[in-house]
Amino acid sequence: MQHKYRLNVSILLMSSLLIQNANAREDSFYRLNGQFLRNHLLKNFSYGETLTNSTHTISAGISKNTKIENGDIEIIQNSGTSNNATVNIGGKQLVTNRGTAIQTKVKGGSQFVFNQDNSTGTSNNSRVYDAVVSGENGIWGQQNVYDGGEAWNTQVMKDGEQNIYKVRTKKGGIASDTAVSKNGRQRVLAGGEAQNVTLTDNATQIVYQDGIVENLTIKGSANSWVYAGATLKGKTIVNNPGHLHLYAGDPTSHITEENVTVNGQANISLFSIGAWSDKNNSWISIEDLSGNGTVSITSVKYNPHHLHLYVKSLSGGLHFQFNLSNIGSHNDYLFIKNGKGDHRISVLDSGVEITSSFLQKNNRVTERNLITDESGGASFTLVNRSGQSIGAIDGGTYMYGLYFRKKNGKNEKIWYLGANIPKTHRSRSRRYASQHDFDASVLDLESPQSDDLLTAPSLEDQISEPKPRRRPPRHVRQHEADTPLLSSENQQVSNPSTASSAEDQNTQFNPRKRSRRHLSQYQPKSSKLDSEEPQASDFLTTPSTDAVLSLAVAPELVFNNELQSLRAGRGxxxxxxxxxxxxxxxxxxxxxxxxxxxxxxxxxxxxxxxxxxxxxxxxxxxxxxxxxxxxxxxxxxxxxxxxxxxxxxxxxxxxxxxxxxxxxxxxxxxxxxxxxxxxxxxxxxxxxxxxxxxxxxxxxxxxxxxxxxxxxxxxxxxxxxxxxxxxxxxxLSNGMIGDISSSTSLxxxxxxxxxxxxxxxxxxxxxxxxxxxxxxEYIDSNHTMINKRHKFITDLSDxxxxxxxxxxxxxxxxxxxxxxxxxxxxxxxxxxxxxxxxxxxxx
Known part of the structure; x- marks a missing residue:
């Protein structure tokens, strides 16, 4: 017991001496009145300093509660630590070469987390923990994580931004457990990786080409913009009204370099974010996609592209918004390895033709493939942008409905947009439906939508000779009714390019290898059909087509009405x-x-x-x-x-x-x-x-x-x-071109x-x-050309x-x-x- 007592007394005495020594150092620190900080290497401890036009370097020491003002720089390196620093407007905090920063508050300033060499060991990485990034007085605050730097548990608040990227090392920056809220934003560029990201409120995330995001949750009205070439790993959950935007084509951008000079040390190069160059990669990979929010596919107007989205596992009830603009001969495409759930598809109405002139030159039923579901477990419904079910969309001159077909003996489904056939060909549709176990009674519905849209384009229907019959009126509210989907089981496709091959079925899911092949494989091809086809004018036209044709005849009606009234007073x-x-x-x-x-x-x-x-x-x-x-x-x-x-x-x-x-x-x-x-x-x-x-x-x-x-x-x-x-x-404003010929009335x-x-x-x-x-009225040959392809006779002879x-x-x-x-x-x-x-x- 005596020995233990003596040992305890010794420990107390030593502790007292250490505390006195620390207090003496702190008093000495304050007596320097800040001069000690200017261009000085602090190896022990600093507390509560405000930097003014100075560079503060923490190497193998500790800095606490430092305020970094406009023009100031704090450098944490060589196992140094900064705790609870505040980076105000114009200030910079550099965490590099095994440096650590804890609970930094970025308020309009900038924090840089990086390594200056190619060290890839986790023990050599620079790290920041529990940072809060926000703006001040309209100036955005930034946290830049790159070249091996790591950021953990960062909160990005109002007017705050987190950038993750790679510049000149083998490994880029990594940010884990980031929470972005209010109008804050996170940008993940090439080589950067964000893990376990949560977006809430009106937060924004932008994932550029070769950026990686693992486990993403979108809540509230948050938006995530994912560019072609990016990868979403783990689970991606989109909760309504959250929005996942898939962007085909990158914006033109760059990374800017800034040199920082520190007395007694080599210059340090800082790299901040502009934008990234476009390499025309048009694919995005998502490992697990679920939720009930919206996934939209679009592209920048000045650099239009189409996108292929590869989803390994799809579930929930998502709303996919496709882009079918007239860019080349392709369109956005969704490839699903394993799918389930009831999902919705919306395609923006367009006055521009969504099928090529090659497909339409013989007035044949055309189609445009949108989705391949290898498992066949997911179902899709055509809706408008608001999520309301519709029977068809405007695809230029004609309207297109959503259908699917199956391959022989396989579960794989290909969902496509097909030109709608009006009720003049309903009898052929009834025969086709009965031969393929469809309920033909639905063709007897009084709804004009059911009459006009409930016919899936099929080879048998197309080969059959149409019976000549006057086209009945199709006016009023064709857009209001819903259209059931028809499937063509065991359909033999004469052109094998419209369906996936056996080789594709057995190929492991790898978007980088499959993107080129599927880009061409799943584009719609015209089938080899007999020459006996319904004429182009037999198909269901779009409202904009009808509007152009109506205004083509209205001027002569106005003219004749004026003449009739002019003659009234002649008697x-x-x-x-x-x-x-x-x-x-x-x-x-x-x-x-x-x-x-x-x-x-x-x-x-x-x-x-x-x-x-x-x-x-x-x-x-x-x-x-x-x-x-x-x-x-x-x-x-x-x-x-x-x-x-x-x-x-x-x-x-x-x-x-x-x-x-x-x-x-x-x-x-x-x-x-x-x-x-x-x-x-x-x-x-x-x-x-x-x-x-x-x-x-x-x-x-x-x-x-x-x-x-x-x-x-x-x-x-x-x-x-x-x-x-x-x-x-x-x-027209939707891109449709109408060539109204000179018209005559007699x-x-x-x-x-x-x-x-x-x-x-x-x-x-x-x-x-x-x-x-x-x-x-004698003249029956007036005509109008729509989109320089389809000629319509505007016949008012009567x-x-x-x-x-x-x-x-x-x-x-x-x-x-x-x-x-x-x-x-x-x-x-x-x-x-x-x-x-x-x-x-x-x-």
Missing amino acids: ILEKNKENAAFWTYTIKNKEQIATGHTHFKLDQTGIMLGTDWVAQLLYGNLYIGGFGSYDQARINHARRGVSGINTYSFGTYATYLNEYGWYLDSILKYNRYQNHLKAVSTSGLAIQGDYNQWAIGTSLEGGYRFQTGQSTWVRPYSQFTWLQVTGKEIQ RSEIGLSIRRAFNFNTNASLIGYVTAAWLR NAGKLAIGLNSFVSKNLTFYTEAQYLKGYKMTQSLQGILGIRYSF
Whole structure:
């Protein structure tokens, strides 16, 4: 016991001496008033210093609570340690060559963690623990981890950034257990590796080419942008509304170098982040992908690429957003080794063709492969960007539905977009469905979506000869119904390139080796089909196609409506014997067209002003006049969207009235159109395009007026109208190109008008009349080219009946009011109702 007691006393005495020595050193440190820190090598301990325009080097010692201000640098190396330092705006903390920093607070400054040699042993690496990185006063704080440096448990907060990369050593930087929140961001560049990353709030992660992320969790509204050539290992969990963006093509960028000079030491080169160069690698590998968030695939506009995504294990209920722009002949592609779960696919509607001209030149059913699932366990549904189920997407001129096919005796499924076949080929679809154990009763649904979209392109259907039948109307709400998916079990594909080979089935999952082969292997190829195919115009067109075709015919309808209203006031000329007159009227027209791909309602409102004078000839009177008008027309498309046409016109007319009852009336008219196309895609995207056109036309009418009673007259007549509208090439906001050819209209009208006069004892009188006529449009060859590939005939040739009633009120010798209502009915012009109200003053 005595020995133990003496030993304890000795230990206490030694401890007291050590404490006194430490206090003496600390007092001596403060007496130096900061001069000790300037360019001095501290080998023991420093506490609570504020650096001002100085370089502080910690080598084999400890620094605690140091504040690094603008222009200051703290260097921790050679087993030195910094604890609880604060790096403010403009300050730098360098952790290198086995240095360690603990609980550093980066507030607008920069922290660099790296090795200056190629040492790869873990004992030689520089490390930082529990750092908090944020910005200050709008200046972003940075933690840069590269060339063997390690960062553990870093918290990246508001306006903070963590960069992980490799510059000149064999091994890049590693960051483990990083939590990024608020608007903070993490960037993983080539050679960098991030492990166990959690993104929350509005955090952002960017993973560049050859960057590696292992175990990623996306929460809240966080976003992860993964570029082609990056690798996601371990588990990648995307929770709604989190978003995983897969970017095809890297941005143009670079790493910048900065030299730091330290007295008594060699210069230190610091490398910070710009961006990375593009090497056109178009693949991303994910080991385990799950969750219920969104995975989108896109590319930078100035450097467009397509992407192949390789997923070894897929589960959950993810929403994949594909990019099918017209970049070369390829598209984004998803390859799944082992898949399960119910997932969604959305493809952005496009006015640009998503299949090549080679596939469409023979008007054959085309397809575009999107996904290969080797296990066949995952299912996919076509949705819009909001996640709502839709039956088809816009793929240029035509619409495409989502289908899948299986290989013989294998579970592998290939999911593809196929051109939709309308109900003219429904009987062939029914036969194909019954032969492949499908429920053919679904083809009897009343929904136009089921009728038009529920047909999967198949070789048997394509080879069968189509029965000639008039294409039925397809207007109204084709985008609203859902379309069940059809599979083509045991389908024999004549072109083996559309499915994976046995060699591919047995190949170990290796995206680097498979990317080139699958890039070409899973692109859609046209099958060898018989020449007996449905024509291109038989397939279901997109809303933008229908909108272009509708506006191609609308100008001639507007022109003819104006001519009809102009003639309404001609019947009162015989009652006006004064030398000159001024007149005006308003027009209101409602018309509905349903033919081919032109399904719309036309609502036209306008005003016309004119004047004329009379010249007395030997056997009658000649009226010569001029006029101008302005109209606004609204085109309500059956598949959503309201286009507009503003029309300015002027013209002249001449009317000869013979004293024996014969008359001849002629009109020459010029129109200027300002067209504003507005449509809505299947997924609800706005489509628009503005362009101008002009038209010129003439009308010639002749007839005979004879009296059948004291106040009753009968007037048979015939009329011919010709007009031509200039062509125009237009481009819509969704990329569609419409080449509207110069169109012509030739219309005849034969009718009979009966008039009855009602005279009063005063100067006022009334004339009421009723007119019945038969109209015919002769031209059936006008056409429009869509996307320089598909020609559509805009045929308005038709027979129609016309009924008009009118009333002319002669208030005095000089003042006349007149009104008329017209109704037209035809096969293509389902109905037309026009009202006219005018006034004429003679002087």
